[in-house]
Amino acid sequence: MRAADxxxxxxxxxxxxxxxxxxxxxxxxxxxxxxxxRGLPGEIHLSIEKIEGKPIFIKSLPVxxxxxxxxxxxxxxxxxxxxxxxVSHFAIEKAEALVFTTGGKAGAFMLDICSGxxxxxxxxTFRVSRMGFQAEASLRLDKLLSSYGLSHYxxxxxxxxxxxxxxxxxxxxxxxxxxxxxxxxxxxASRRLGYVRIPHIKALGSAVGGRVFFIKPTVNLERLVNxxxxxPVLINEISENVYFGDINEFASAYNS
Ligand code: PML
Ligand code: MG
Numbered sequence: 001m002r003a004a005d006x007x008x009x010x011x012x013x014x015x016x017x018x019x020x021x022x023x024x025x026x027x028x029x030x031x032x033x034x035x036x037x038r039g040l041p042g043e044i045h046l047s048i049e050k051i052e053g054k055p056i057f058i059k060s061l062p063v064x065x066x067x068x069x070x071x072x073x074x075x076x077x078x079x080x081x082x083x084x085x086x087v088s089h090f091a092i093e094k095a096e097a098l099v100f101t102t103g104g105k106a107g108a109f110m111l112d113i114c115s116g117x118x119x120x121x122x123x124x125t126f127r128v129s130r131m132g133f134q135a136e137a138s139l140r141l142d143k144l145l146s147s148y149g150l151s152h153y154x155x156x157x158x159x160x161x162x163x164x165x166x167x168x169x170x171x172x173x174x175x176x177x178x179x180x181x182x183x184x185x186x187x188x189a190s191r192r193l194g195y196v197r198i199p200h201i202k203a204l205g206s207a208v209g210g211r212v213f214f215i216k217p218t219v220n221l222e223r224l225v226n227x228x229x230x231x232p233v234l235i236n237e238i239s240e241n242v243y244f245g246d247i248n249e250f251a252s253a254y255n256s
Pocket of ligand 2: 010011012118178182
């Protein structure tokens with residue numbers, strides 16, 4: 001589902017479901033778009049396709065929630081995490097300018113991890129699609145996340161997207177800031193870092209946000225875009241690791 005008001009992105013959602021569940025999720029996505037805090041969309045596009053061929057099965061990333069005293073502390077944590085992942089200072093600054101000063105873009109920007117340059121393609125942003133859960137893994141994750149008080153639907157949706165993205169060899173890591181004014185938790189994710197949630201990543205009421213994928217210089221762009229947009233990926237195994245702690249605790253766990 002993709003909802004927009006002119007050029008301004010309102011809401012987007014993706015999923016892979018058994019045929020018996022398609023109707024229920026289609027209605028849920030339309031309701032989400034129609035009741036969105038970013039405003040009433042001028043158009044809603046709902047596309048339903050049969051998945052052909054065998055999906056790739058992956059494990060979900062472990063989840064760490066990084067405690068913080070406020071926006072300034074969280075912005076520092078974002079910089080530290082991206083630095084730990086190996087993103088250059090040029091690329092960090094470029095990403096910060098994209099996700100902390102603008103909003104309303106559907107899809108993710110792709111930046112080179114060294115130069116911070118956006119990839120030279122006709123499209124400015126890329127939409128990750130065709131990802132979901134096997135039924136048993138979905139129930140297992142619901143149970144696990146709710147036992148830690150993390151049952152918000154966004155966490156599960158962002159975790160499946162981040163897990164698909166992290167599985168791509170060409171992507172070093174991802175930064176996400178929701179552009180919904182009432183949602184102030186973002187994340188930095190990679191195969192090595194896991195899915196690191198950052199509360200207070202922006203001020204309450206702010207409509208800035210976006211997604212950035214940091215791409216290795218040797219990227220085969222066509223293959224990567226095909227994987228992100230078109231290859232079906234299902235999570236069939238859930239990482240049981242759910243942690244809470246500050247950035248120092250995270251860094252020592254990461255380095256051990
Ligand atoms: C979004 O829904 O716009 C992205 C939310 C990302 C953060 C989800 C979380 O709380 O882990
Ligand atoms: Mg949103």
